[in-house]
Amino acid sequence: MTLLTERQLEVVLAVVYEYIECGEPAGSRTIAKKYLRGCSPATIRNEMSDLEEMGYLYQPHTSAGRLPTPMAYRLYVDAIMQRRRTPHPGINGWLDDIRDQRRDMESVLAYASQLLGKVTSYVGVAAIAPLEDVAIHRIDFLRLGGETVLVVIVLNGGLIHSRTILLPADISQDMLDNISRSINTIASGNPWGQVREVIYSYLVQELEQIFHSCREAIDQMDLILSSRKYRLFTGGARYILALPDFQDMGKLKAILSLLEEEQNLAVIVEKCSQKEGVRVTIGDENPVPGISSCSVVTVASSTRGQRAVLGLIGPMRMDYERSIALLETMLKGLYEDF
Amino acid sequence: MTLLTERQLEVVLAVVYEYIECGEPAGSRTIAKKYLRGCSPATIRNEMSDLEEMGYLYQPHTSAGRLPTPMAYRLYVDAIMQRRRTPHPGINGWLDDIRDQRRDMESVLAYASQLLGKVTSYVGVAAIAPLEDVAIHRIDFLRLGGETVLVVIVLNGGLIHSRTILLPADISQDMLDNISRSINTIASGNPWGQVREVIYSYLVQELEQIFHSCREAIDQMDLILSSRKYRLFTGGARYILALPDFQDMGKLKAILSLLEEEQNLAVIVEKCSQKEGVRVTIGDENPVPGISSCSVVTVASSTRGQRAVLGLIGPMRMDYERSIALLETMLKGLYEDF
DNA sequence: ATTAGCACTCTTTTAAGTCGAGTGCCAATT
DNA sequence: AATTGGCACTCGACTTAAAAGAGTGCTAAT
Numbered sequence: 223m224t225l226l227t228e229r230q231l232e233v234v235l236a237v238v239y240e241y242i243e244c245g246e247p248a249g250s251r252t253i254a255k256k257y258l259r260g261c262s263p264a265t266i267r268n269e270m271s272d273l274e275e276m277g278y279l280y281q282p283h284t285s286a287g288r289l290p291t292p293m294a295y296r297l298y299v300d301a302i303m304q305r306r307r308t309p310h311p312g313i314n315g316w317l318d319d320i321r322d323q324r325r326d327m328e329s330v331l332a333y334a335s336q337l338l339g340k341v342t343s344y345v346g347v348a349a350i351a352p353l354e355d356v357a358i359h360r361i362d363f364l365r366l367g368g369e370t371v372l373v374v375i376v377l378n379g380g381l382i383h384s385r386t387i388l389l390p391a392d393i394s395q396d397m398l399d400n401i402s403r404s405i406n407t408i409a410s411g412n413p414w415g416q417v418r419e420v421i422y423s424y425l426v427q428e429l430e431q432i433f434h435s436c437r438e439a440i441d442q443m444d445l446i447l448s449s450r451k452y453r454l455f456t457g458g459a460r461y462i463l464a465l466p467d468f469q470d471m472g473k474l475k476a477i478l479s480l481l482e483e484e485q486n487l488a489v490i491v492e493k494c495s496q497k498e499g500v501r502v503t504i505g506d507e508n509p510v511p512g513i514s515s516c517s518v519v520t521v522a523s524s525t526r527g528q529r530a531v532l533g534l535i536g537p538m539r540m541d542y543e544r545s546i547a548l549l550e551t552m553l554k555g556l557y558e559d560f
Numbered sequence: 561m562t563l564l565t566e567r568q569l570e571v572v573l574a575v576v577y578e579y580i581e582c583g584e585p586a587g588s589r590t591i592a593k594k595y596l597r598g599c600s601p602a603t604i605r606n607e608m609s610d611l612e613e614m615g616y617l618y619q620p621h622t623s624a625g626r627l628p629t630p631m632a633y634r635l636y637v638d639a640i641m642q643r644r645r646t647p648h649p650g651i652n653g654w655l656d657d658i659r660d661q662r663r664d665m666e667s668v669l670a671y672a673s674q675l676l677g678k679v680t681s682y683v684g685v686a687a688i689a690p691l692e693d694v695a696i697h698r699i700d701f702l703r704l705g706g707e708t709v710l711v712v713i714v715l716n717g718g719l720i721h722s723r724t725i726l727l728p729a730d731i732s733q734d735m736l737d738n739i740s741r742s743i744n745t746i747a748s749g750n751p752w753g754q755v756r757e758v759i760y761s762y763l764v765q766e767l768e769q770i771f772h773s774c775r776e777a778i779d780q781m782d783l784i785l786s787s788r789k790y791r792l793f794t795g796g797a798r799y800i801l802a803l804p805d806f807q808d809m810g811k812l813k814a815i816l817s818l819l820e821e822e823q824n825l826a827v828i829v830e831k832c833s834q835k836e837g838v839r840v841t842i843g844d845e846n847p848v849p850g851i852s853s854c855s856v857v858t859v860a861s862s863t864r865g866q867r868a869v870l871g872l873i874g875p876m877r878m879d880y881e882r883s884i885a886l887l888e889t890m891l892k893g894l895y896e897d898f
Numbered sequence: 899a900t901t902a903g904c905a906c907t908c909t910t911t912t913a914a915g916t917c918g919a920g921t922g923c924c925a926a927t928t
Numbered sequence: 929a930a931t932t933g934g935c936a937c938t939c940g941a942c943t944t945a946a947a948a949g950a951g952t953g954c955t956a957a958t
């Protein structure tokens with residue numbers, strides 16, 4: 223891969239910056255006047271022509287200015303990431319709002335995602351999941367009728383999982399309460415991995431006759447807890463309607479589909495939570511299809527038994543710098559609360 | 561109000577039906593040929609002209625066919641509601657899907673709303689709230705750190721409420737467990753109204769010194785439980801993009817805004833849950849602004865300590881007949897499970 | 899009361915023409 | 929050898945004009 227000259231780099235970054243700001247193809251004249259005062263438009267044109275050959279720029283049609291390719295965005299984002307980031311100003315007021323209406327975590331995250339969307343005009347994402355070794359606070363069973371039982375698991379960070387399971391026999395609520403009591407004496411304060419082992423061995427010793435019945439129930443709980451499923455929230459989808467990039471119904475549909483299909487969204491969140499800090503994926507770099515014309519900025523962090531992710535999904539020409547600053551500031555702000 | 565002649569009624573209903581089916585203004589020729597074979601287009605034209613004066617029809621422009629006004633839709637829907645409804649065929653397979661992946665209630669409702677949207681191309685809504693007098697299964701406290709405590713309330717139907725509250729002192733988890741134990745002995749199986757009274761009198765007698773501190777906590781819980789807040793789910797928003805009625809960004813924004821603002825959606829659900837059964841609101845009849853060009857069909861029902869609502873939000877020319885049948889069938893199907 | 903006929907209206911579609919932004923290239927300049 | 933000014937050329941965006949089509953309103957006949 224041929225390296226870029228200093229000036230070529232400048233031109234690429236200028237085109238990206240200009241396009242992010244104005245939303246229209248950048249012409250040689252504009253770039254020369256606003257970003258590289260020392261050069262004439264003709265010079266820029268030559269550079270641009272070369273850069274197009276190299277795959278950094280392209281023209282939507284012959285007589286238009288240049289647009290950045292994903293490669294150019296990548297260059298731009300990498301450049302930004304190296305710079306020192308300043309915190310995003312002016313969301314402190316909103317964070318106070320969140321703090322004031324003391325709510326459960328889900329509401330807070332839902333609100334945070336809405337806020338992210340509102341402020342940026344992109345789609346805000348917030349997600350949280352328990353860490354693998356988080357301790358269980360309490361397990362509770364609630365007879366819903368017949369053989370269906372609702373299992374409620376409260377984890378130590380405050381996350382709550384619930385799920386109905388089917389027992390092979392109609393067990394009374396009193397009996398369930400007893401079971402719950404026994405389990406909680408060993409479970410409370412310990413991670414599921416340990417708890418499961420203890421329950422298993424207990425079952426084998428004491429309750430062999432109903433072992434198989436319970437085993438399925440335990441497997442169910444295993445599924446709930448080991449899936450480490452993210453609780454996902456998105457907000458602000460309505461604001462992207464105003465963006466010129468989403469006037470196309472096709473793109474709109476793609477992004478709405480993504481938001482409504484938790485699985486795909488989970489893949490994105492999953493990917494980014496593998497390491498702490500900011501992560502930017504551009505266009506095709508995204509692991510899910512359909513949003514290849516979008517970019518995703520996320521920031522992840524783990525504390526107190528939980529992994530939290532905040533993110534923004536926007537057009538490829540989204541304001542990466544501002545988005546990153548906003549996400550970092552907000553994540554930090556939220557952590558001060560929890 | 562002048563009454564409609566038999567034939568006028570027929571014409572109005574025909575125009576509504578035709579428009580619902582085809583999505584285009586209905587001309588006199590079409591109506592005469594497809595719905596009133598006995599009459600010539602000219603006759604229909606005369607009737608239409610009268611009906612326009614009466615406020616049932618209108619023309620988008622001089623040389624176009626007629627469209628139904630909200631009044632006409634109302635007439636049509638009232639006519640439908642009197643008819644005997646047949647169950648919606650072909651969703652049994654999907655209901656089985658729901659049944660198979662035995663999940664917690666929230667997932668089921670989320671899935672149901674998605675399904676409603678997918679099948680109809682409108683927006684599906686599902687909501688559930690506890691009845692006022694539903695019994696409490698369990699109240700649990702979890703120390704999150706410092707003075708913040710997470711209260712988890714499991715209600716007898718399986719609904720779970722949680723919320724962080726601020727206590728005036730840093731209370732240890734052991735202490736919280738004790739409190740929880742005491743409360744549960746009196747709370748479990750009883751509705752909150754009673755429980756609150758008992759706790760109050762207990763506090764007054766035993767714990768006067770910290771009465772005020774706890775009082776606030778109890779008030780908080782009061783707020784959680786007496787708000788009877790609906791848990792809301794919507795799904796299928798992406799499908800409306802394909803409808804000709806929502807090609808307009810303005811309308812799209814209005815409906816997305818509604819979906820993202822729980823409050824407004826709650827108003828709609830609230831209204832319809834006041835009586836059992838089907839309810840159709842057309843255009844301006846809707847209690848919230850912004851969706852005056854949409855209709856909402858809902859069906860509500862209460863059992864086992866819970867009120868459930870299923871609904872569809874679609875264009876005014878939505879297929880009311882099919883929508884109603886679908887909602888009724890699905891609600892019935894869901895109740896067989898829970 | 900109903901209907902056939904016809905002129906009229908208004909949107910939609912198609913075609914043609916103009917405008918302007920921006921490029922590519924060449925020859926002149928540094 | 930790199931840079932620059934000049935100029936012809938391209939292609940989309942916008943404007944205008946004309947034609948087509950669907951449907952009505954009205955009038956006169958049945």
